Amino acid sequence: MSQQQMINLTIDGVPVTVPKGTTIMQAAEQKLGVKIPRLCHHPKLSIQGSCRVCVVEVKGVPFYMASCSVQVWEGMEIQTNSPAIRQARRDILELLLDNHPRACLTCVRDGNCELQNLAYTLGVRERLFDGERKRFPIEKSSVSIVRDAEKCILCGRCVRVCAEVQGVHNLSQQGRGFTTHVAPAHGDKMDDSVCIQCGQCINACPTAAFVGHSDSDRVWKALGDPTKHVVVQTAPAIRATVGEGFGMAPGTPATGKLVTALRRLGFDRVFDTNFTADLTIIEEATEFLNRFKNNDRLPLLTSCSPGWVNFMERFYPELIPNASSCRSPMSMMSSLIKSYYAKKEGIDPKDVFVVAIMPCTAKKFEAQRPEFATPDGGQETDASLTTRELIFMIKSYGIDLAELEDGEFDSPLGASSGAADIFGTTGGVLEAALRMAAEVINGEPPAQMEFVEVRAVEGLRVRELKVNNDLTLRVGVSNGLQNAKKLLDKVVSGEEVFHIIEVMACPGGCIGGGGQPYPPRGYTILDPKLLAKRAKALYTIDLNKDVRSSNHNPAIKALYDEFLGEPGGETAHRLLHTHYQPRLPRGIR
């Protein structure tokens, strides 16, 4: 093979050499450390070149070129910061701003908006082009995602993340000219669309055209109501990311500080969704071993990720029988709080208000599924808050999480094994299940707790795992639904045989969830460096625990003895399992 061709050029007078095919933007960043301003560009998405903010001057070219989409050529002379190009960039941004509401003071993204940051760094200090502005109503039909087309700059990042990363294709630009807006088919409401509520559009949006639906007011109200016993549970992934909201370095575990902060906010009990993650493993591994014994409905598809469950119901309904009937850890916990815990404490379940802190927007949809309704018509999970909403609440209360002492979860629903912590990252559920399944099959715990083969830093992984001399399991791990499609299509066609497939809707798993903090300085969404740091936090917590397998969590054993009976038994089925149904409109895959 021929060696890669190298291109010589100068950027801001500095001679550099880069491989052929490098864009101007990449060359400036890699060789000079100059980050050319950008809005529509994202390194993990296809190139669109629509915002024009990244223009540069190229000697001999009579117009400014978009540095994100133009590849370098031999002898190219580029200016990234000449007075003329700085002025042009500022003009382009001002034109975007003048078709944008002047609402920064009351905007939920105030302080972490890319458009706002750019207005500052490009030196926009006055608004010159005061003209007609597009007008659209705010669309709030979805329980998880709010769409505000007036704040949209038509960069198309949401459209591309929805199509290219999630394979959902729910969003597209509708209309033309001044009335162009991003919306589902027919300009329908999000609630009437194939949206799976994963929230990646929120993460991808540089402004506040997509934001999470806020439930914090309902939670403040419950916390202030003396008749309510307010119980909170926090998902595995929260402890790996909540610190980012308070200036802690990405990847810093903050379990203890998180518990203290929740107690300060006034929650009566602080439980850990990790506990029911362990419980999920017991139930799901039991379910798998049963199916495996009977060679029935394999591969087993995990069902903890509500974005994936929504996707399955709309895009792959024929695979519903393969999905694990286990509820997600969140819904198991809420179910136990309003049955087992309320009874044990002698509290009327109607007076218990359950709040779940989740890395996820789709959990808000899961919480209000009729399958998880209480007998009085309420929800088992009364409110599901994203990590972002929790960070807001803690800040709003006047607490600096980074400065807090460590606290301990309350018992009995607070103890967990290390297997539960890793639920928050892609491959974690499968690894946790394998730790238990290997022990059940072989009669002794695995010599090595880490199943590093399934730790998928990439989006898709297929592995053959030797459980013992007679048994090899073929497993798949996917995160980002576009990746999942590749495995699921092979299952549907019968082309490949698997025993278990773990599917997480969001890139990286829950650590990259649609409800997670906007990336700190120096990182972008979908950034493998950021996801790896968050994942490492969870693996570190796991490594430092004494109990690392769900079936060795003593609190779980006690719960079965005291209340649930047998794994997969009748009580377990009533409280810990669920069912799914096809939904329309059916998605195009």
Next chain:
Amino acid sequence: MSHHECCCGCNDNREAVRENAKAALTPEIVAFIEECAADAHPESQLIRVLHRVQGHYGHLGREQMDAVAQLLQVPASKVTGVATFYHFFRLEPRGKFMISVCLGTACYVKGAERVADRLQEELGIHFGETTKDGLFSLNATRCVGTCGLAPVVVVEDKVYGGMTPDQVPAILEKYTKKA
């Protein structure tokens, strides 16, 4: 152990969804779409298909666009994105007869505006609208390439040249009778 499963046992709705989609279109159009769907890049056939659908129905209805999405396996958001982008595609039903008044330079100079005013007056509608009886839709268009005949009005495929406002009622009557 007991299993919780869908009670109806009909999880795979693929065929049902396809059949619904087919029912929203004519068999000829369905056959055409199926041919296009076999293309290596079905999405590149989308505009052709939408042309065909509009050619038959006169406009692109919601049901038809959803059916195109399912049969061509192109996301519905994309189908409606394309349909709303191009000026050629109409989402609302049009009248039986489409009247286009040329407002290009030559026609305009020769008095097209007066003809247009008379048409709007006689029909009781504005440009872009359809008469209540569903007979006529009125469109303003730019040059139709017959400037020598200016001012020009096109009804269906027939071109009326040298138009004066007073000729309008007779032409409308002719089509009303034809309907």
